Amino acid sequence: MMLRIKAIGWVLGALLLGSVTSLSVTADDDGDKHHKKDKGDGKQTSAAMPPAWKTECAECHLAYPAKLLPASGWREIMGNLGQHFGTDASLDAATIAEILPFLEQNAGSERKYAAAAGKSALRITETRWFVHEHYDELSPAVWKRVSSPANCAACHTTAEQGNYDEDFIKIPR
Template sequence: MTKLAKPMFALLLLAGLGTPSAQADELRITARNATWQKECGACHVAYPPSLLPAASWREMMNTLDRHFGTDASLDAAQTKEILNFLTANAGRRAAVGKDGKPLQRITETNWFRHEHDEVPARLWKDARVKSPANCAACHQKAEAGDYGERSLRLPK
């Protein structure tokens, strides 16, 4: 390594560590699939695949006929396409419930709890929010996959 290259290398390394790349990935979702967007997005925001690990998505797509109290079943071809998309872009953090099964609710993951620990309890119960599943109540650009703070507006 030349005299100049060494500090440059260190700088690059620092820059690399400094950029909140992992964080940015979660705040701005780029992975997209038309079937996922249309079908999952019919009843709620199409939740980003990175918010649950592959095991959770597998369990979910296997039990769509009993999906959080509703029948959300799809035909086999669409189920397979969406599952492939979800697992290919799944998160890497483990998300396992107390019963040892893969978590199904994003709101029960440690990551979600941590990110939302400053949200006051009354807000979750606000009629305009209705449910923690309603990302777009505060994340104004959730439909477009943007969960950054710039587009964050808490109902007053």
């Protein structure tokens, strides 16, 4: 029985492969692919975006893209919301259980989004990726003009919509 279900899974997987691949390419423009494991048991590997993430995690700042921290970073953040960057962002266990799986399943790779040497594992703005993509690109003078590097919308005019496309970057002057 298990074997048969597995075989059906493989066939479905092969049929769906084309559309799944093109979807993940548009969703991941920086080449960091999420591997969708089709075990043929109909289990969803990608959790839907929970409403609580938008209401609770976009209250003080925008909802940072899940992809830009590894799962280990999100677990640390969600496990320590009482002391969240100098503020109290506590949530009850049920709400955490709603948000964390979504972040984990949409997280980036542990290697690419690892903390830069000596930096915090809790900050997107201190990952190796961010350092390379941002600090190597823009002069220190530019960073003095933004309140915080974590204020993504200071340069990414469409960050609130989750769009970080280069076409919508406007460096403050």
